Amino acid sequence: MSTHALAAASAVLLLAGCGATEEQTAPEAVAPITQQSELLAACQDTEELAEAAEHSCHHAEYGPFESVTAAQFGGPSFVDVSAAHTAYNVTLPAIAYQQWTLGYAGSVIFTPEESTEYAFLTSGYRAVRIVNAATNEEVGQECRYNVPEEVCGSLRTAVTADLEGGIDYRVDFVAVVPQAATFLLIIEEIGHGGH
Template identity: 85%
Template sequence: MSPHALLVAGAAFLLAGCGATEETAPETAAPVTQQSELIAACVDTEELAEAAEHSCTHAEYGPFESVTAAPLGGPSFVDVSVEHTAYNVTLPAITYQRWTLGYAGSVIFTPEESTEYAFLTSGYRAVRVVNAATNEEVGLECHYSVPQEVCGSLRSAVTADLEGGIDYRVDFAAVVPQAASFLLVIEETGHAHSEE
């Protein structure tokens, strides 16, 4: 299998149930894993709304950092672990001959403490979280569509329980016509934000 075919297959795997609509879902069957099934909508949204509201401040006022994600399938050294930072992430293109089919890439996130985290983005992106050392997928808890009245800059969030001090590879994918770049803010949702 060519490297291009592997990238396309990897992106199709990410998109198999992580926000892809019926019009954009690939016709071929992707391997069934926890991440390729549809992620349930979050039921308890009070903490997520607070996290989104706090993250919105960073999405609108910074501090900002621009990063280019590593190509999907290879090692990633692009770190997005600095707290209270809005990352402008650019994903590498997935191309076939002269056509751009979509964008996919990986970043590394190392949480300071063990708790639930929300990965908030300015657009809808397929997301997969993997323990970088063991290559084991971390189950995403739920998906939260950020209401416009909570934050106009962030549209979507997925949550996952992560262990402090562990490096996690976070894979993102998007299909054309979605843009290659998006805003990412990672926020703890496991406790109140009153100290911030």
């Protein structure tokens, strides 16, 4: 196994603890690369998040849509997902060893227009890590929000983070088999209703 393949496979297993799968993995079998994501608390003030999810649901169902393939995990990313009110169909590159696909991992770039709190809403449960692209410093995520079915049937979960306008952020996603390589991503400002 090449060093790159070994590192990528390790990343899948290390980040995997950040997201739920249909079958829960034994805690000792998954060592997340960031405990922060694994232990991210549930959001307490969900009114603004529900509004953001409801607004995002419209885009999840009616678009506009854009399909992107994330950059390989661990490398530079130039795949931009900064367009407002856009539902991105993100495909993550496979992490494979011989004939087995272990999971999927990749990175995209998000550059917010203004400094505020953002929700990264996805159609499936994915491990998420947000990193300042210039400094490689991980951004602290505020909380995790499980989108209720009655709010939006197309989106499942969101993580929130305070971001600075004009800064490029690398957003890493990881999914472990049996999760799909492709998922829907919508990034929405929180508390700015009436878009």
